[in-house]
Amino acid sequence: MAAGGLTLGAVLGWASVRYRVQEDPLVEKIDAILPQTQCGQCGFAGCKPYAEAIAKGEADINRCPPGGEDGIRRLADLLGVEAKSLGEGLEHKPKSVAVIDEDLCIGCTLCIQACPVDAIVGAAKQMHTIVADRCTGCELCLPPCPVECIHMEVIHEDITTWKWRYPVYSIRPVRE
Amino acid sequence: MRRLHSFNGGAHPAEHKAESTARPIAAAPLVPLYVVPLRQHIGTPALPLVRAGDRVLRGQAIGQAEGYVSASVHAPTSGRVVAVEMRPVAHPSGLADLCVVIEADGEDRAIDLQPLDWRGMEPSHLRNLIRDLGLVGLGGAVFPSFIKLNPGEAGRVETLILNGAECEPWITSDDLLMRERAREILKGAEIMQAMLHAGEVVIGIEDNKPEAIAAMQAAVREMGLGYEVAVVPTRYPSGGAKQLTYLLTGRETPSRGHAVEVGVQVFNVGTAYGLHHALAEGRPLISRVVTVTGHVASPQNFEVRLGTPIEDLIRAAGGELEGATGEIIGGPMMGFDLQDRAAPVTKAVNCVIVKDAQRFPPPPAPRACIRCGECARACPARLQPFELYWYARARDFGKTQLFSLFDCIECGCCSHVCPSHISLVDFFRYAKSEIWAREREKEAADAARRRHEFHVWRLEREKQEKAERLARKAVAQVKEAEAAPVDAEAARKKAILQAAIERAKQAREGVTPRNVDHLTPEQQHQVEEADARRARLHAGAEDQKETENQP
Ligand code: SF4
Ligand code: SF4
Numbered sequence: 001m002a003a004g005g006l007t008l009g010a011v012l013g014w015a016s017v018r019y020r021v022q023e024d025p026l027v028e029k030i031d032a033i034l035p036q037t038q039c040g041q042c043g044f045a046g047c048k049p050y051a052e053a054i055a056k057g058e059a060d061i062n063r064c065p066p067g068g069e070d071g072i073r074r075l076a077d078l079l080g081v082e083a084k085s086l087g088e089g090l091e092h093k094p095k096s097v098a099v100i101d102e103d104l105c106i107g108c109t110l111c112i113q114a115c116p117v118d119a120i121v122g123a124a125k126q127m128h129t130i131v132a133d134r135c136t137g138c139e140l141c142l143p144p145c146p147v148e149c150i151h152m153e154v155i156h157e158d159i160t161t162w163k164w165r166y167p168v169y170s171i172r173p174v175r176e
Numbered sequence: 177m178r179r180l181h182s183f184n185g186g187a188h189p190a191e192h193k194a195e196s197t198a199r200p201i202a203a204a205p206l207v208p209l210y211v212v213p214l215r216q217h218i219g220t221p222a223l224p225l226v227r228a229g230d231r232v233l234r235g236q237a238i239g240q241a242e243g244y245v246s247a248s249v250h251a252p253t254s255g256r257v258v259a260v261e262m263r264p265v266a267h268p269s270g271l272a273d274l275c276v277v278i279e280a281d282g283e284d285r286a287i288d289l290q291p292l293d294w295r296g297m298e299p300s301h302l303r304n305l306i307r308d309l310g311l312v313g314l315g316g317a318v319f320p321s322f323i324k325l326n327p328g329e330a331g332r333v334e335t336l337i338l339n340g341a342e343c344e345p346w347i348t349s350d351d352l353l354m355r356e357r358a359r360e361i362l363k364g365a366e367i368m369q370a371m372l373h374a375g376e377v378v379i380g381i382e383d384n385k386p387e388a389i390a391a392m393q394a395a396v397r398e399m400g401l402g403y404e405v406a407v408v409p410t411r412y413p414s415g416g417a418k419q420l421t422y423l424l425t426g427r428e429t430p431s432r433g434h435a436v437e438v439g440v441q442v443f444n445v446g447t448a449y450g451l452h453h454a455l456a457e458g459r460p461l462i463s464r465v466v467t468v469t470g471h472v473a474s475p476q477n478f479e480v481r482l483g484t485p486i487e488d489l490i491r492a493a494g495g496e497l498e499g500a501t502g503e504i505i506g507g508p509m510m511g512f513d514l515q516d517r518a519a520p521v522t523k524a525v526n527c528v529i530v531k532d533a534q535r536f537p538p539p540p541a542p543r544a545c546i547r548c549g550e551c552a553r554a555c556p557a558r559l560q561p562f563e564l565y566w567y568a569r570a571r572d573f574g575k576t577q578l579f580s581l582f583d584c585i586e587c588g589c590c591s592h593v594c595p596s597h598i599s600l601v602d603f604f605r606y607a608k609s610e611i612w613a614r615e616r617e618k619e620a621a622d623a624a625r626r627r628h629e630f631h632v633w634r635l636e637r638e639k640q641e642k643a644e645r646l647a648r649k650a651v652a653q654v655k656e657a658e659a660a661p662v663d664a665e666a667a668r669k670k671a672i673l674q675a676a677i678e679r680a681k682q683a684r685e686g687v688t689p690r691n692v693d694h695l696t697p698e699q700q701h702q703v704e705e706a707d708a709r710r711a712r713l714h715a716g717a718e719d720q721k722e723t724e725n726q727p
């Protein structure tokens with residue numbers, strides 16, 4: 001397993017040199033803000049195509065639900081336009097990961113092909129598993145599964161991911 | 177006499193030390209149930225070594241250090257593990273964390289403890305032992321000590337500082353430890369000095385602890401050590417590692433760096449004490465001194481076994497008095513409110529303050545910042561807290577970093593002096609944790625982008641390879657056809673293939689011919705299983721189509 005990881009890492013290493021092509025810097029900057037969930041909810045085949053469409057002025061900045069309000073604000077800042085709320089019919093959901101019910105999995109490999117970030121491991125006719133910290137929560141593996149054995153689980157806050165809350169209190173105006 | 181270097185600002189909050197110094201350190205009583213978190217240090221939590229039902233002895237490792245920044249965790253008494261599960265811990269979030277829950281058997285039997293001859297040991301072996309004995313910084317930061325005991329590339333540090341400043345109000349655990357156990361602290365310092373090849377050893381103590389100063393000076397003399405007891409003026413936060421380093425050496429710790437980068441290493445006196453016991457007796461870190469003070473019947477310091485529920489500890493101090501309004505873990509300046517009294521004492525807990533409405537009134541309502549600059553005058557990190565506050569409040573995290581947010585040591589001096597009662601430090605904690613979370617998200621997104629780019633590239637390559645394969649095959653077929661016009665064998669194969677295609681087509685049309693004639697029991701079983709599986713799927717036809725698409 002560890003050795004497999006190493007080889008895969010090596011492949012990724014040289015591959016990244018080979019397949020990278022020169023990018024438009026604006027597209028890169030937009031893409032850097034997009035969450036890389038690769039879910040396609042924006043109506044494009046992934047974050048990069050959406051970034052390209054924004055750069056060409058062909059798409060609005062409020063189409064990415066995983067990025068949420070925060071992502072929209074940062075896109076607005078980058079492009080020097082007004083921030084707006086998430087587009088019609090889109091909804092920001094809590095971050096989740098996909099989980100395969102390993103008792104039901106028939107090893108059909110359909111989910112592997114659907115996963116945009118290669119987060120699913122398994123071979124034909126063998127049980128498949130999702131590597132949780134690679135899963136972006138895009139949900140693209142759900143529809144292809146013929147036995148509906150994949151479901152989404154919301155990631156809960158733990159001590160390492162917990163954040164201090166924004167301090168809330170009302171500020172009393174100074175008396176004149 | 178050492179020349180002291182005064183740091184900027186600071187504050188003089190009411191000390192409230194006398195409450196808990198009237199009584200000596202007492203051993204906290206054995207309790208029926210211990211809850212021992214596997215994360216009691218900065219870094220990776222220890223890996224559990226026991227399961228529910230296991231019997232354990234005092235000092236037995238129940239969690240193994242995992243990864244580099246980590247330390248082991250040990251059973252505080254003998255008994256039976258009843259669970260390894262999530263339990264509430266003393267953390268500002270009030271969230272649960274993985275704990276080993278031990279039901280004490282009352283016998284308190286220990287593992288066989290062996291003194292360790294550390295002087296003859298190979299340095300890295302010694303450091304690993306210290307990690308496995310669970311030693312971490314006991315001043316509150318709980319950083320694994322073995323890492324700090326590595327002299328690094330330089331091979332030595334110039335100055336080893338023992339931190340006995342204890343500048344936070346109410347807390348007196350280091351004070352009492354120095355008064356009562358000075359020799360053991362110094363023996364620990366000797367080990368540290370040897371491991372770090374430290375040129376000099378300085379013990380910094382605030383001048384509001386005359387008994388501790390006298391005890392440490394006497395012990396240094398008696399033991400014939402050339403250490404210096406440096407008395408520093410009482411001014412919060414002189415016990416901050418960066419502040420004490422500057423006070424005693426005049427050296428500035430670099431931004432986002434550590435004292436070791438300027439040739440100084442700082443340890444809390446409690447850590448030196450723990451290190452001495454760990455090596456002289458082979459005794460892992462299973463207890464520490466904790467101040468229990470505030471609105472309790474008899475405030476006192478206790479030597480407490482790690483894992484003791486805080487409610488039991490409060491009971492040991494005579495229990496809370498009428499009108500208690502909650503507990504603070506740590507001091508009032510940097511501590512936090514406890515959310516669940518069942519949470520246990522850990523290596524990080526040096527003080528429990530029971531609050532009452534008089535001494536801990538709810539904070540007055542804040543008013544708008546008048547830009548008076550008091551906070552900047554008080555800030556020991558020489559920041560501009562009011563600017564930082566402005567940007568943190570507006571969630572402009574980029575700007576907060578420009579104003580050196582990460583140099584803030586969260587001492588709370590700015591909040592303490594603000595005439596508008598703004599809790600500035602709460603905003604800085606908020607901003608820091610937001611920035612950390614964003615960095616984590618950014619890293620995850622970058623990794624996802626790389627994997628996606630690879631994925632796209634891989635699909636493209638596979639498509640290309642397939643096309644090339646097909647092209648080669650077509651060429652070969654054409655050549656073959658030219659070479660052998662009619663081959664009986666090929667015709668026969670083609671007929672078989674045609675029949676198979678025909679059968680598949682029929683199957684799709686729902687005629688389902690069952691070729692179940694000459695099956696082995698093994699095959700029969702597989703078919704049955706497949707049928708069962710198919711039956712479980714609802715719309716058969718739809719799914720059939722899907723599965724046929726598979727390669
Ligand atoms: S909607 Fe999904 S695919 Fe589109 S930009 Fe956002 S994360 Fe990427
Ligand atoms: S002390 Fe308070 S009121 Fe004065 S400048 Fe700082 S934040 Fe503003």
Ligand code: SF4
Pocket residue numbers: 551554555556557558559561583584585586587588589590591600601604
């Ligand atoms: S800004 Fe940070 S370091 Fe400065 S006084 Fe406030 S809490 Fe302390």
